[in-house]
Amino acid sequence: MELIYRFRDTTLATLALTHRSAGKPNNERMEFLGDALLGAIVAEMLYETHPKATEGEMSRLRAQLVNGQALADVARQLELGDRLKLGSGELKSGGFRRDSILADAFEALVAAVYLDGGFEACRDTVRGLFADRVAALPRSSKDAKTRLQEWLQAQGWPLPQYELVGAQGEDHARIFDVNCVVMEPLAITAMGRGSSRRLAEQDAAETVLARLLDAKEAP
Amino acid sequence: MELIYRFRDTTLATLALTHRSAGKPNNERMEFLGDALLGAIVAEMLYETHPKATEGEMSRLRAQLVNGQALADVARQLELGDRLKLGSGELKSGGFRRDSILADAFEALVAAVYLDGGFEACRDTVRGLFADRVAALPRSSKDAKTRLQEWLQAQGWPLPQYELVGAQGEDHARIFDVNCVVMEPLAITAMGRGSSRRLAEQDAAETVLARLLDAKEAP
Numbered sequence: 250m251e252l253i254y255r256f257r258d259t260t261l262a263t264l265a266l267t268h269r270s271a272g273k274p275n276n277e278r279m280e281f282l283g284d285a286l287l288g289a290i291v292a293e294m295l296y297e298t299h300p301k302a303t304e305g306e307m308s309r310l311r312a313q314l315v316n317g318q319a320l321a322d323v324a325r326q327l328e329l330g331d332r333l334k335l336g337s338g339e340l341k342s343g344g345f346r347r348d349s350i351l352a353d354a355f356e357a358l359v360a361a362v363y364l365d366g367g368f369e370a371c372r373d374t375v376r377g378l379f380a381d382r383v384a385a386l387p388r389s390s391k392d393a394k395t396r397l398q399e400w401l402q403a404q405g406w407p408l409p410q411y412e413l414v415g416a417q418g419e420d421h422a423r424i425f426d427v428n429c430v431v432m433e434p435l436a437i438t439a440m441g442r443g444s445s446r447r448l449a450e451q452d453a454a455e456t457v458l459a460r461l462l463d464a465k466e467a468p
Numbered sequence: 469m470e471l472i473y474r475f476r477d478t479t480l481a482t483l484a485l486t487h488r489s490a491g492k493p494n495n496e497r498m499e500f501l502g503d504a505l506l507g508a509i510v511a512e513m514l515y516e517t518h519p520k521a522t523e524g525e526m527s528r529l530r531a532q533l534v535n536g537q538a539l540a541d542v543a544r545q546l547e548l549g550d551r552l553k554l555g556s557g558e559l560k561s562g563g564f565r566r567d568s569i570l571a572d573a574f575e576a577l578v579a580a581v582y583l584d585g586g587f588e589a590c591r592d593t594v595r596g597l598f599a600d601r602v603a604a605l606p607r608s609s610k611d612a613k614t615r616l617q618e619w620l621q622a623q624g625w626p627l628p629q630y631e632l633v634g635a636q637g638e639d640h641a642r643i644f645d646v647n648c649v650v651m652e653p654l655a656i657t658a659m660g661r662g663s664s665r666r667l668a669e670q671d672a673a674e675t676v677l678a679r680l681l682d683a684k685e686a687p
Contacts (some may be wrong), residue, residue: 270643272663276524277522277523278515281523281526281527282508284509285507285508285510285512289501289504289505289507292501293501293504293582296501302497303496303497303501307500311590336637336643338636338637338640338641338643339643341637342636368587369587372587391551408550414608418556419556422555422556422557423557424489424557444491444555
């Protein structure tokens, strides 16, 4: 499959596909810009397609779509491996097949489209490449407490405890603070806040899930 | 100072300034989108203004510009605190002065401008607000090894050790692998790679700095 974009300035495309092992200039700076653009364009797609999802859910869905392995898959679909410029060491060790190198090149290519054609061209290209992947995401995901519980169970680890640590405000506008305590081996405690105890627990579970995601642990 | 943007649909601006303590709908979902857009627009500014900066340097500079405290400052400059919609609990406890609430509202407002006026309007607005801040950044920063060393010294901690762990490729295209070992209390080891030992060391130091930044430790 081809990238549905025709470069005016092909030197930008070439630079995007030049790995640092091939010397300088290379695609590392473009990768920084492309990563940010990709994050914004995919964020907008999720914002549109998942109107009920919370911020935490959208973060997790985006991480699924733009993690290194997922982007390497997109890069393979575009057959970027054949067009990479690599140094001789990486060439011999098969760098054109490596997820991280492919993912970085794809991100750099997103920046190249932006620099060459502007935001709308970049957005159209990314949306075209990710439309099916976004459509394949679950529509309404399970709530945070359920997801955390199921994942801990799957690891054979103890289930989290929820402890009410405080409540403030008048009766008609109470705010509840709840700690979600996850035992060893994770040993994470996170506070949640909400207008009911149940919402505060969901909020705390959401925070634990976000930390696990940051640590690339799951779920 | 006013936001240099006039909304066509003012409900978007109102939603952007509605904190979750005021109920639903609130600005949490918009904040997700705004955070991503802001990251991309500021990335582009740094890409343009710091043509010699590495990816790691641009990441760090961006984190300086868009961290919670920096965004709260922008929000105060725009006097967003007076226009926030907060629940009664947050109102009483002075939520309109809190960095996190102000920063989130600013991010949501960036998304509101995008949704109302499109990317160029959003980009112009953000660039206007950040131009002076970007111009005030150091032009060429110290190299990664120097920054890491100075920061460790300032903490009174031991200096990192660099160990050559391997070299591959033919003489004219050698690739060096170096470990940067940071002792207790940090206890971080990171590998770097480069076409010279010196570049591999810089690369390894850069990776350590990136991890410290992820862990919000510094420098």
